[in-house]
Amino acid sequence: DAIKAQVRRDTRLGSVVHWIERHLKDELTLAIIAESNNMSERHLQRRFKACFGVTVTKFVERLRIERAKQILSVSHASIASAAQSVGFNSSDSFRRAFERQTGVTPNVYVKRYINE
Secondary structure (H helix, E strand, C coil): CHHHHHHHHCHHHHHHHHHHHHCCCCCCCHHHHHHHCCCCHHHHHHHHHHHHCCCHHHHHHHHHHHHHHHHHHHHCCCHHHHHHHCCCCCHHHHHHHHHHHHCCCHHHHHHHHHCC
């Protein structure tokens, strides 16, 4: 997996990624992530962009959507439940993020890939 390959090269970012993965349900802003990992916001943002090609915010969104897809496919949880379990407080913001990351809405994803 591309993320694992990148974090092997940069162990500092690896620990940040693992921290993010453990806190996906929590509010995750650049400020919170940087402070919790003893880094400045600017430094963290630059390192993320250089390593992953995306901002910290986009990276968090991608991880949340990937985790939501796993939850939907493994546990057959409701879309609202999956959204909450990965830190989305609004089903509308979850739907928009899901569609941005996958190209389809959560409902279409469930119908197409899970309830075949």
